[in-house]
Amino acid sequence: MMQKGIQNLALKQVLGFPLQDCRDYRFIREELGLVRSIRGIQDVKDFISIIGQPYRLTEGRVVCIRSGQIRLCVNLIERVLCAGQLVVASSGTLFEVVEISSDCDFCMLAFANRLMEEERPVGLLKTYLQGRLFLSLALTAEEEERLQKIFVLLWEVLHDEPFARETVTGVISVLFHQIDYFRKQGLSEEQPKRTRQEDVFEHFIDLINRYALSERNVSFYAGRLFLSPRYLSTLVRQVSHRTVMDWVNEAVVQEARLLLRHTDKPVYQIADELHFPNPSFFCRFFRRMTGKTPYGYRKEQ
Template sequence: MRRKELRDLGLQQVIELQMIPYNVERYISSDFGLVLSVKGMSDITEKIFVPEQPYRLTEGRIVYMRSGYVRVRMNLIEARLDAHQLRVVSPGAVLEFVEYSPDCDLTMLAFSSGFMEGWQKENLLSAYIQGRVNMQLALDAKSEHRLESIFQLMWDVLHDEPLSRETMQALISVLFRQIECFQGKGQKEVKRTTRQEQLFARFISLVNRYAVSERNVSFYAGKLYVTPRYLCTLIRETSGRTVMDWVNDAVLLEAKLMLCHTDKLVYQIADELYFPNPSFFCKFFRRMTGKTPNQYRQGRR
């Protein structure tokens, strides 16, 4: 039987998971989704919160952590989202769940970029839609109350008959404006970055974009306007890993996406990932994971 294509994790793919799209805690359509709470929703957590399984987010995510924690890898970088924190991630990010606590509960919003067509977009909202936002903020009690009020108002409007698209667009705009206020009124990012860390973040962004076809240190150094030697030193000092470690991780992630979510044969995947032949790809995959591509695929069925 052919497996369902789920390489992208978007609203449409969630609907196709044969779960109920509407109940007292969630509203999911093809271009808008709001989940007030995941507590007790095993049909979501068991099918989507799968450790070590990569997804590419078709739509971005605004996630408010109510309790517990969740650990993820976002575009190769591991992060932990704890209670009283907010994470905003643009469309196109590659996500892997690592672990979540038994008391994990969160509110999550997703919407298609097309949903905001025709609406004037503030700086943060524009950057979000353009794929340039990946932030995490700590919230105080007042900010949490404000955030919950906005989500609750969204929830109420979603159940109006008929549903007012313009009202929902306005509320999304208000939400992003409020997030900007959180940043500007003492709500500090969880981690302040140095210039070296900013360069590292730009490097990771380039790796996520180009690693499949570009595996040369000089390419990334050129994009960042630094020498290859300086880049190698900076990446090792910042992350404790080499440039090629990160590049190989990105290539491996793409391989896992194809093995998990498509029926492409190993030689086809090797070709799409620019390996000279399937043998090279299999040796690379086994060196990185301890398994052959087919063994990894069988373990995910």
């Protein structure tokens, strides 16, 4: 049976559907969408597959689960999100909804990175804009109530005429500051402060997420971080007990798994998209990393 492959999910795409008028539950523009309840996407399922179809997010998401639960795969890792959980996922995240309980409800914010280009992002918002963040927090009743108030404020501001762009981006910044505060509150007070090496390593991982498919040279990442290749190699090994190339190869093999599992593209095309010199080189690499050939892995799936 032919698979549909990995599809992009974008606000612009949803705007192109002949949807019903649903002003009470959703607000959508090309750069931003806010859904107040699952009722706001009920008619969307007539145009896209909600269950069992892998998507790559064109815009990131902030989702607050109000009731029920959602079972999904995020970058091939299965997760169960329950009532009282908050999820933040950057653009580029690959997800597939496996199951949604009948009593599930949530509110969801989606926005393009370019919406925040006038802001000076710090903390969690900065990490979000750098790509492929997936954060899940269990909220207390008080924390959930406070976030709901921010969602309500954002909903009201979105309906101002004319569109109050600066106010909207300001409320989104407040939302991320509040989420970051809750995240830090959940950390142990005895946890030591982050070192400079850990900060550099975090920036290194951001670069891996963005460039690993095309850049596989230590010098490239060292140059982006204004470090010598030798120092970067030493730092990465000290912080993670792994090498720079271990991280690069892991990102590449994850993308290869996604393409083999969710598309019918021939192996030679996947090898080309992942910038391998030829299919044989790709097959040897994949087998070395996974213990299986690309054909064997695809057959298992």
